[in-house]
Amino acid sequence: MRDRVAIPQGGPAGYPGEARRSASGRSRRRSVAILFVLPAALTLLAITVFPLIYELRLVFMSWELTTNAPARFVGLQNLIRVLSQDGRFWTSMRVTAILMIGGVAIQLSIGTGLALLLNRLGSRRTLLVSLFLIPVMIAPVVAGFQFRMIYHDQFGPLNYVIELLTFGQWGGFAWIADPRVALFSILMTDVWQWTPFLMLIVLAGLQSVPVELYEAAEVDGASPWQTFWRVTVPLLLPVIIIGILIRAMDSFKLFDIIYLVTGGGPGNVTETISFYTYLQGFKFFSLGYTAAMAFIQLIIITLIAQFFLRFQRQQRGEV
Amino acid sequence: MRRMTRLEAAVTAGLLIAALIFFMFPVVWMFLTSFKSEAEYFHYPPVFIPKDFDFRNYFNAMAFPPDGRGGLQGLRDSLIIATATTLVAVLIGSLAAYSLSRFKTGGDNFSFWILSTRMFPPVAAALPLFLIFKQIRLLDTHLALIIANTIFNLPFVIWLMKGFFDELPGELEEAALIDGCSQVGAFVRVALPLVTPGLVATSLFSFIFAWNEFMFALLLTRRNVRTLTIIVPSLVGGHEILWGEIAAIGTIAIIPGILLSILLQRYLVRGLTLGAVKG
Numbered sequence: 001m002r003d004r005v006a007i008p009q010g011g012p013a014g015y016p017g018e019a020r021r022s023a024s025g026r027s028r029r030r031s032v033a034i035l036f037v038l039p040a041a042l043t044l045l046a047i048t049v050f051p052l053i054y055e056l057r058l059v060f061m062s063w064e065l066t067t068n069a070p071a072r073f074v075g076l077q078n079l080i081r082v083l084s085q086d087g088r089f090w091t092s093m094r095v096t097a098i099l100m101i102g103g104v105a106i107q108l109s110i111g112t113g114l115a116l117l118l119n120r121l122g123s124r125r126t127l128l129v130s131l132f133l134i135p136v137m138i139a140p141v142v143a144g145f146q147f148r149m150i151y152h153d154q155f156g157p158l159n160y161v162i163e164l165l166t167f168g169q170w171g172g173f174a175w176i177a178d179p180r181v182a183l184f185s186i187l188m189t190d191v192w193q194w195t196p197f198l199m200l201i202v203l204a205g206l207q208s209v210p211v212e213l214y215e216a217a218e219v220d221g222a223s224p225w226q227t228f229w230r231v232t233v234p235l236l237l238p239v240i241i242i243g244i245l246i247r248a249m250d251s252f253k254l255f256d257i258i259y260l261v262t263g264g265g266p267g268n269v270t271e272t273i274s275f276y277t278y279l280q281g282f283k284f285f286s287l288g289y290t291a292a293m294a295f296i297q298l299i300i301i302t303l304i305a306q307f308f309l310r311f312q313r314q315q316r317g318e319v
Numbered sequence: 320m321r322r323m324t325r326l327e328a329a330v331t332a333g334l335l336i337a338a339l340i341f342f343m344f345p346v347v348w349m350f351l352t353s354f355k356s357e358a359e360y361f362h363y364p365p366v367f368i369p370k371d372f373d374f375r376n377y378f379n380a381m382a383f384p385p386d387g388r389g390g391l392q393g394l395r396d397s398l399i400i401a402t403a404t405t406l407v408a409v410l411i412g413s414l415a416a417y418s419l420s421r422f423k424t425g426g427d428n429f430s431f432w433i434l435s436t437r438m439f440p441p442v443a444a445a446l447p448l449f450l451i452f453k454q455i456r457l458l459d460t461h462l463a464l465i466i467a468n469t470i471f472n473l474p475f476v477i478w479l480m481k482g483f484f485d486e487l488p489g490e491l492e493e494a495a496l497i498d499g500c501s502q503v504g505a506f507v508r509v510a511l512p513l514v515t516p517g518l519v520a521t522s523l524f525s526f527i528f529a530w531n532e533f534m535f536a537l538l539l540t541r542r543n544v545r546t547l548t549i550i551v552p553s554l555v556g557g558h559e560i561l562w563g564e565i566a567a568i569g570t571i572a573i574i575p576g577i578l579l580s581i582l583l584q585r586y587l588v589r590g591l592t593l594g595a596v597k598g
Contacts, residue, residue: 028502029422029502030422032418032422032502032503033418033421033422033424034418034424036414036415036417036418036424036506037414037415037418037419037424037425039411039414039415040411040412040414040415040433040473040477041415043411043469043473044433044436044473044474047466047467047469047470048436048439048444048470050451051444051447051448051451052444052447054447054450054451055443055446055447058446058447110338113334114334114335114338117331117334117335118335120323120331121331121335126584127581128335128339129584130580130581130584131339131342131343131580132338132339132342133580133584133587134342134343134346134573134576134577134580135342135345135346136580136591137527137531137573137576137577137579137580138346138531138572138573138576138577139530139531139533139547139548139551139572139573139576140531140533141531141533141548141551141552142349142548142551142569142572142573143345144552145349145551145552145555145565145566145569146345146346146348146349146569147345148555149348149349149352149360149562149566150344150345150348154363155360155361155362155363155365156365157348157365157367160363160364160365192341192342192345195342196342197591200587200588200591201588201591201592201596204588204596204597205596239596242592242595242596243592243596246591246592246593246595249438252440253440253441253442255441255442255533255534256533256534259533259537259552260551260552260555274440274441274442277442277443278442278445278534278538281442281445281446281449282449282538287446287450290446291446291447294440294442294443294446295443297440297442297443298439298440298443301438301439301440302435302438304438305435305438308438308595309431309434309435312595313427313431
């Protein structure tokens with residue numbers, strides 16, 4: 001960075017007192033640099049680091065608000081209980097994994113398909129893209145409410161449309177109450193909300209593919225299918241990886257839609273890890289136990305985030 | 320690229336229209352429901368278009384309890400929280416972003432640490448915040464939610480603004496410095512005006528994130544503060560399901576999102592990927 005400080009020659013360098021000014025200017029730059037960062041750094045320290053330390057302490061405590069007993073130190077017991085004795089924890093992890101993997105796979109395939117279609121439209125697509133993106137920009141809670149109406153077994157439009165299309169053969173599905181389909185209903189809500197996001201970033205990637213490459217592929221007699229897999233996909237890969245990682249992190253935290261549409265039920269077939277943690281902390285009030293689960297999630301998210309950051313840094317290095 | 324044949328064009332249009340119906344239907348359905356009477360939304364086969372478009376549901380939804388659903392209070396609280404969070408995050412965030420971009424303060428690791436706080440699972444942050452706020456009697460206040468939302472919005476603003484400052488050539492500020500401008504002056508009078516579009520986009524994103532936030536609002540408030548995102552589920556869980564009125568609140572709650580997806584199109588990719596994809 002020091003080279004930036006160097007004052008271009010030939011400018012007003014001949015001014016008297018110039019040398020003194022640049023020497024004191026350097027230390028002033030340093031103090032400005034730190035002064036500018038300080039408010040944000042202190043804020044983050046107070047609102048993220050401090051609460052985390054507070055929580056870390058809780059991981060090793062047993063503190064049940066329901067029993068009125070004082071908090072006591074229990075060592076690693078909470079972590080051991082979560083990982084080895086809590087079937088519900090692992091069930092919720094499985095639900096989360098299914099939603100994450102299934103969701104990202106479906107969203108990526110449909111999103112890529114739509115992006116390829118939109119890319120053909122050229123500049124006419126602008127309004128269309130905005131309309132497609134509405135699901136991404138609205139509150140997940142509201143999206144959940146919309147689907148709650150759509151899934152309603154008696155008055156919902158979904159069952160009605162299915163009945164029309166199958167001439168009354170099928171219908172009357174309990175999208176929310178039937179344990180065999182509830183998870184699927186959640187998955188579709190998530191797909192509805194986030195497919196446009198992946199569509200958007202694949203579209204952005206497509207625009208950066210040089211047209212010459214397609215022309216060259218066509219001259220070489222490549223079929224559209226070959227062109228897609230050999231030219232488009234490799235060039236889109238960095239963008240797609242970023243998209244997958246962002247979606248993976250977000251769907252790991254899936255909570256709002258669950259709360260609105262199924263409340264984790266029926267039973268706990270749609271209970272994600274976020275939702276289970278919420279129940280432990282704010283319904284059963286096992287604070288130490290909740291902290292232990294929160295930390296496990298924090299570690300998992302940090303691992304995915306590390307991928308994301310490393311990948312980004314690597315990409316920047318190449319540019 | 321190759322021109323499409325007529326068949327291809329027809330297939331493309333058909334698929335896109337189908338997709339558009341799929342992605343628009345839930346929103347349109349909610350919008351229509353907000354005008355339906357109870358007899359219409361509890362009817363089989365479902366009524367698609369309400370008989371008359373009056374604003375009865377909207378009045379009931381916005382009015383204060385016990386007669387109404389308190390939507391007006393929700394609107395007020397959501398506005399206060401989203402605006403204040405955005406102001407705080409943008410104010411201290413763009414200062415930090417400038418410093419990180421121009422002086423590489425703290426190096427790459429510090430920048431990446433800031434970004435990684437954005438990835439936090441909210442449920443992990445909620446428990447300690449709840450206990451701390453309880454102790455200092457901050458639960459159920461606007462301030463509690465402003466602080467909680469800042470956890471995610473501040474790193475977002477810093478990271479996005481850093482990207483905008485990185486793209487700005489440093490020469491202009493250097494010229495200002497040589498002309499006797501102070502370091503702070505170079506920031507305020509040279510750099511800041513040049514990143515205004517980015518600053519506006521970042522602020523709008525920050526606003527919408529705080530506006531749409533749900534988990535903190537659920538866990539850190541009770542009665543005094545009720546954002547729109549809290550009112551919707553609380554009515555869904557009630558014993559009589561007032562679909563028309565909930566739909567009215569829901570429709571009001573998504574207006575900023577719809578506006579922004581149109582206004583922000585140029586910056587959508589960037590904002591939604593934390594600057595990882597420039598678009």
